[in-house]
Amino acid sequence: xxxxxxxxxxxxxxxxxxxxxxxxxxxxxxxxxxxxxxxxxxxxxxxxxxxxxxxxxxxxxxxxxxxxxxxxxxxxxxxxxxxxx
Amino acid sequence: xxxxxxxxxxxxxxxxxxxxxxxxxxxxxxxxxxxxxxxxxxxxxxxxxxxxxxxxxxxxxxxxxxxxxxxxxxxxxxxxxxxxxxxxxxxxxxxxxxxxxxxxxxxxxxxxxxxxxxxxxxxxxxxxxxxxxxxxxxxxxxxxxxxxxxxxxxxxxxxxxxxxxxxxxxxxxxxxxxxxxxxxxxxxxxxxxxxxxxxxxxxxxxxxxxxxxxxxxxxxxxxxxxxxxxxxxxxxxxxxxxxxxxxxxxxxxxxxxxxxxxxxxxxxxxxxxxxxxxxxxxxxxxxxxxxxxxxxxxxxxxxxxxxxxxxxxxxxxxxxxxxxxxxxxxxxxxxxxxxxxxxxxxxxxxxxxxxxxxxxxxxxxxxxxxxxxxxxxxxxxxxxxxxxxxxxxxxxxxxxxxxxxxxxxxx
Numbered sequence: 286x287x288x289x290x291x292x293x294x295x296x297x298x299x300x301x302x303x304x305x306x307x308x309x310x311x312x313x314x315x316x317x318x319x320x321x322x323x324x325x326x327x328x329x330x331x332x333x334x335x336x337x338x339x340x341x342x343x344x345x346x347x348x349x350x351x352x353x354x355x356x357x358x359x360x361x362x363x364x365x366x367x368x369x370x
Numbered sequence: 371x372x373x374x375x376x377x378x379x380x381x382x383x384x385x386x387x388x389x390x391x392x393x394x395x396x397x398x399x400x401x402x403x404x405x406x407x408x409x410x411x412x413x414x415x416x417x418x419x420x421x422x423x424x425x426x427x428x429x430x431x432x433x434x435x436x437x438x439x440x441x442x443x444x445x446x447x448x449x450x451x452x453x454x455x456x457x458x459x460x461x462x463x464x465x466x467x468x469x470x471x472x473x474x475x476x477x478x479x480x481x482x483x484x485x486x487x488x489x490x491x492x493x494x495x496x497x498x499x500x501x502x503x504x505x506x507x508x509x510x511x512x513x514x515x516x517x518x519x520x521x522x523x524x525x526x527x528x529x530x531x532x533x534x535x536x537x538x539x540x541x542x543x544x545x546x547x548x549x550x551x552x553x554x555x556x557x558x559x560x561x562x563x564x565x566x567x568x569x570x571x572x573x574x575x576x577x578x579x580x581x582x583x584x585x586x587x588x589x590x591x592x593x594x595x596x597x598x599x600x601x602x603x604x605x606x607x608x609x610x611x612x613x614x615x616x617x618x619x620x621x622x623x624x625x626x627x628x629x630x631x632x633x634x635x636x637x638x639x640x641x642x643x644x645x646x647x648x649x650x651x652x653x654x655x656x657x658x659x660x661x662x663x664x665x666x667x668x669x670x671x672x673x674x675x676x677x678x679x680x681x682x683x684x685x686x687x688x689x690x691x692x693x694x695x696x697x698x699x700x701x702x703x704x705x706x707x708x709x710x711x712x713x714x715x716x717x718x719x720x721x722x723x724x725x726x727x728x729x730x731x732x733x734x735x736x737x738x739x740x741x742x743x744x745x746x747x748x749x750x751x752x753x754x755x756x757x758x759x760x761x762x763x764x765x766x767x768x769x770x771x772x773x774x775x776x777x778x779x780x781x
Contacts, residue, residue, distance in 0.1 A: 299432065300431075300432050301431050301432035316433075317431070317433045318433065321436065321437055321499055321500045321503065322433060322436050322500075325499050325500060328499065
């Protein structure tokens with residue numbers, strides 16, 4: 286799954302950013318999305334995708350980093366689910 | 371010691387979102403008290419408040435609001451007006467020689483109540499990550515620093531109703547003694563939440579609601595007074611070293627000349643005439659002024675039975691025979707009790723009164739109390755031929771008393 290477009294849309298809705306600002310390579314700090322806002326956003330994504338973040342979350346610096354982390358967790362979750370079936 | 375001047379003022383209050391609108395409403399005797407009737411509010415006491423009616427969120431981006439409680443939003447807006455009027459620039463070295471002196475009694479009360487509701491009622495597994503930095507009492511102080519790059523000392527004062535008068539007084543001293551050149555001083559309060567209102571309701575210090583004219587329910591110094599009305603808002607003053615202000619060509623609005631701060635050491639909630647009188651005397655001493663030189667007092671005047679009587683007697687104790695000659699205004703009748711922000715808002719009212727030589731009224735004083743027998747300007751706003759020095763009193767639960775004196779600036 287590629288979560289990038291969903292994440293971009295959520296960033297527009299939650300942070301009031303423009304579509305042109307939230308490209309894959311856009312730097313979160315430069316967008317004004319600081320560490321607190323990032324954590325809040327990751328919590329939101331956990332609820333949205335029904336995921337649990339790792340206890341040792343990877344550092345995310347760009348919009349694309351968030352998407353890659355979510356995609357990795359989704360794949361991991363699907364693998365666990367397939368194995369248990 | 372250095373002289374300390376006021377070069378900017380800002381207010382977001384129940385009567386208006388800027389100093390001019392606020393003060394014009396005061397002079398006209400308009401009340402900011404509104405009906406407030408959620409099912410949980412006791413009909414007798416708490417179905418009135420003095421809220422800030424305008425929408426605040428439009429002033430901040432969604433991203434900025436993630437970590438801004440309502441009290442921080444109110445505070446930032448008041449500071450914005452004061453900085454704009456002052457024309458001061460905190461960039462470069464100016465930011466390092468400037469401090470923040472901010473008062474609040476309950477800080478981020480809205481965020482705290484939301485968090486408790488999420489955890490205890492809706493059983494949320496986790497809270498907003500920004501909860502702590504929105505709730506903490508110094509949140510607004512820190513946000514002011516971030517917004518303007520103010521990098522000198524910062525203090526958050528929490529002494530209930532006197533918090534922001536303490537903030538102004540301590541900022542005044544820091545400049546007077548040469549520790550800093552500039553200060554943002556004032557306070558913010560946003561505590562109109564269910565939990566806080568219910569707590570005040572139990573304390574039985576809130577005004578009984580007049581069913582026919584609820585906006586007149588707070589009646590300081592009147593024989594039929596029953597208490598105060600909870601309000602919210604923020605007020606800010608820019609204080610500067612006189613020389614620094616003159617060097618940059620700032621307009622000087624007033625000069626702060628004296629500050630008194632005392633502790634009753636008696637009861638946690640009951641006012642003490644002696645403690646109040648000592649604070650008034652201390653402010654006069656620092657100002658090097660005699661009581662007869664004070665032309666107007668903005669009273670703490672909450673409208674409680676014991677508080678107004680105590681303040682009346684404290685003024686008499688210090689002013690002696692001159693007490694009856696001083697026009698005293700209790701503006702809480704109109705703007706409500708802004709708790710940690712009220713001292714700064716009333717200091718602004720006192721300075722504006724001096725600037726236009728007109729004392730605002732003590733509204734709703736229709737039944738004189740024989741024991742409160744001073745001149746409370748009950749007939750409406752009064753123009754005065756001489757209004758060159760003002761005193762503003764703030765007395766807080768916990769027994770803290772803070773009094774600040776300002777004068778018309780004479781180079």
